[in-house]
Amino acid sequence: MLNTLRGQMTLTILAVLLLTVALIGCFSYWYITHTFENYISRQGRERSESIVVDLENRYETASGGWSADFLHMLGMYSLYDGYILRVTDVGGKVIWDAENHDMALCGQIMGEISARMGDKSGGFEKHNYKIMYDGQLVGAASITYYGPFFYTENDYLFIKTLNGATIVISLLSVVLAFIVGNLLARRISGPVTSTANAAGQIAHGNYNVAFENTSNIQELKEMVSAVTELVISLREQENLRKRLTSDVAHELRTPLAAVASHLEAMIDGVWEPTPDRLESCREEVVRIASLVKDLQQLARIDSENLKLDKTGTDLRELTQSVARTFEAVSVKKDLSVSVDGTSSVVRADKDRLSQVITNLISNAIKYTPEHGSISATITDTENAGIIKICDNGIGIAPEELPFIFERFYRTDKSRDRKTGGAGVGLTIAKSIVEAHGGTIDVSSKLGAGSQFVVTLPKV
Ligand code: ADP
Numbered sequence: 001m002l003n004t005l006r007g008q009m010t011l012t013i014l015a016v017l018l019l020t021v022a023l024i025g026c027f028s029y030w031y032i033t034h035t036f037e038n039y040i041s042r043q044g045r046e047r048s049e050s051i052v053v054d055l056e057n058r059y060e061t062a063s064g065g066w067s068a069d070f071l072h073m074l075g076m077y078s079l080y081d082g083y084i085l086r087v088t089d090v091g092g093k094v095i096w097d098a099e100n101h102d103m104a105l106c107g108q109i110m111g112e113i114s115a116r117m118g119d120k121s122g123g124f125e126k127h128n129y130k131i132m133y134d135g136q137l138v139g140a141a142s143i144t145y146y147g148p149f150f151y152t153e154n155d156y157l158f159i160k161t162l163n164g165a166t167i168v169i170s171l172l173s174v175v176l177a178f179i180v181g182n183l184l185a186r187r188i189s190g191p192v193t194s195t196a197n198a199a200g201q202i203a204h205g206n207y208n209v210a211f212e213n214t215s216n217i218q219e220l221k222e223m224v225s226a227v228t229e230l231v232i233s234l235r236e237q238e239n240l241r242k243r244l245t246s247d248v249a250h251e252l253r254t255p256l257a258a259v260a261s262h263l264e265a266m267i268d269g270v271w272e273p274t275p276d277r278l279e280s281c282r283e284e285v286v287r288i289a290s291l292v293k294d295l296q297q298l299a300r301i302d303s304e305n306l307k308l309d310k311t312g313t314d315l316r317e318l319t320q321s322v323a324r325t326f327e328a329v330s331v332k333k334d335l336s337v338s339v340d341g342t343s344s345v346v347r348a349d350k351d352r353l354s355q356v357i358t359n360l361i362s363n364a365i366k367y368t369p370e371h372g373s374i375s376a377t378i379t380d381t382e383n384a385g386i387i388k389i390c391d392n393g394i395g396i397a398p399e400e401l402p403f404i405f406e407r408f409y410r411t412d413k414s415r416d417r418k419t420g421g422a423g424v425g426l427t428i429a430k431s432i433v434e435a436h437g438g439t440i441d442v443s444s445k446l447g448a449g450s451q452f453v454v455t456l457p458k459v
Contacts, residue, residue, distance in 0.1 A: 006182075006189040013181030014174075021173040029166055036159060041149035048143045051078055051085060052129040055141055059133040065089060071096040079106065082113050082152065084124075084144040090137060113146045116156050122147055191215040195227050207235040240407075247408040251291055251422055255284040291422040297355075298407070298424050301431050308349040308435060315385045315456070316343040316378040318350065322357040323376060326365055334371050337361070341378035344385035346456045352432045353456075356440075359425040360389045360452050367450070368393030384438075385456050392449035401442060405430045429454075 051074065058070050066087070075085045079098045084106055087096040099106050110124060125147040131139040151159065191214065198209045209231060215221055262281050265271040320339045330337045357376075364374045368391045379386040396404060400411045410423040426440075433440045437457045444450035 004189070005192055006185045009185035009188060010178070010181045013184060014177055017177030017181065018174060021170050021177070025166055025170045029163070032162060033159070036155075037149055040151065040155060041147075044145060044147070044149055047081065048083055048127055048145060049129075051083060051143060052131060052141055055087065055131050055139070056133055059131070059138050061133070065095060065139075072101075075101065078143070079109060082109060082145055082150060084110070086142045086144075087131075087139060088141075089139045092140075095139075110146075113150050116151050116153075117146060122150070187215070188217065188220065191217075191220045191224055195224055198231070199227060202231055202234060207231055207238055244407065248295065251408065252288060255288050255291075259284045259288075294422045294424045294428075297428055301428060308352065310347045310349055310436075312345050313348045313350050313353060314343050314345050315353075315387055316341060318354055319357050319376045319378060319387060322354050322361060325358070326361055329365055330374070333365065333368075335365060335368060336373040337365075337376075338374070339376045339378070341376075342380045344378050344380035346385040346436075346458050348436055348456060349432075353436070356429040356432050356454060357387065357389075359429045360387075360454070363425060363452075364389055364391035364393065364450070367391065372449075383458055385458065387454045387456075388451060389454075390449060390451045395446040395448050395450055396442070396444040397446050398444075401444060404442065405440070 054074055055066065058066055058074075060066060071087060075087075075096050075098050078085045079102075084098045085096065086094065086098065088094050094100070123146065124144050126142050126144045129141045129143070130137055131141055201209045215224065259281050262271070262277060262284075266273045266277065271277060316339065323337050323339050326337060329335075361374065361376065368374060372392050374389070374391045377388045377390075379388070396411055403409045404411065405426045406423075407427045408423040409426075430440050433454055433456070439455050441453045441455075442450060443453075
């Protein structure tokens with residue numbers, strides 16, 4: 001539990017919050033106590049001064065002293081508040097002394113205060129004041145109280161409640177920190193754990209894992225969608241691999257079976273090995289060889305991740321030179337093959353691009369009946385070079401158009417014909433064009449002809 005992401009996060013959040021709570025707790029405790037102590041010690045000074053002021057105000061000139069009742073009342077009130085009063089007249093004669101008056105009470109009050117103050121350093125101190133009346137010295141007062149400050153019963157209760165509240169708040173904060181930390185950690189670790197589980201399943205070949213992107217944290221969302229894309233692409237690759245193997249097997253089985261049955265018939269003497277029959281076998285073998293060549297090319301394109309050796313390439317020159325290689329075939333079929341348009345220079349891998357043009361012109365020638373015409377037109381725009389290859393051949397049915405760039409796809413019409421290839425020429429062309437950052441589009445009308453447009457960016 002502790003070495004999981006959730007555990008670690010909970011602990012970290014808890015530690016940070018604990019530290020914060022402790023720091024805030026200590027600081028507020030120190031600050032409040034300090035301020036309160038200052039206040040209390042000021043109070044103490046003011047209280048003892050106010051006793052002296054009371055004495056000065058209640059001085060009776062007629063009798064040259066204070067009424068006994070007043071002194072008793074002031075002395076006892078002060079004593080209950082923790083101030084032990086002793087008043088002497090000008091001659092130094094004691095006229096009121098709390099300790100003499102009620103020694104036991106004094107001792108009890110002093111004991112209570114000392115107990116309340118506990119381990120706070122301090123002790124009872126005597127403070128002497130002169131009592132003045134009309135600018136004349138009329139006596140002296142000595143007030144003994146616990147210094148530098150002391151708590152009264154109420155003060156003590158207040159500070160005790162405050163400390164209690166601080167401890168309760170700190171404890172509550174710790175509990176809250178644990179809950180919040182745990183929830184937060186769960187929110188973050190949830191998607192990470194489910195993605196890790198999904199990745200584990202993918203590693204075991206289960207590409208059908210489905211996991212939801214429930215987090216609203218940007219980075220986690222990106223991680224989950226990256227893994228989702230990875231799954232999709234792996235699933236596609238896996239499907240492609242399976243389909244490719246079965247397609248290849250299927251493509252090879254038919255011509256091999258034909259050759260095998262022809263040869264068997266000839267070996268068994270059922271068929272005479274006439275030049276025509278041998279020629280038909282040779283054609284099948286040639287078909288297999290060309291299929292293997294196509295497959296090799298496809299494999300190379302797939303495995304190399306198409307490394308391009310780009311140089312400035314004039315599309316018109318390249319198309320013309322490719323078209324020339326088809327002269328013999330086009331003459332044989334009485335096809336007119338023309339290359340027109342302007343010159344357009346793009347940065348491209350010459351060999352790969354010539355493969356694209358070869359595949360397109362070869363298709364046009366294959367799928368155009370005798371006496372037809374094929375034209376290649378080059379257009380130059382500011383950002384791209386465009387090669388358009390048109391023929392007036394058999395055309396492609398609209399429902400088949402979306403599939404012609406797929407591996408091993410051949411239209412029904414071309415399947416009937418002996419001229420058709422394995423159905424990978426356009427796949428190869430598309431891969432090469434896309435590796436250049438370009439596009440390849442087709443438009444066609446059944447029975448009227450087809451038009452392939454290759455657009456290549458200049459940079
Ligand atoms: P193939 O080697 O069979 O020509 P491609 O991948 O080059 O394979 O083409 C796929 C299919 O698209 C062909 O089998 C054919 O049915 C169709 N096709 C391609 N080019 C043309 C065209 N110019 N005219 C008619 N059909 C075409």
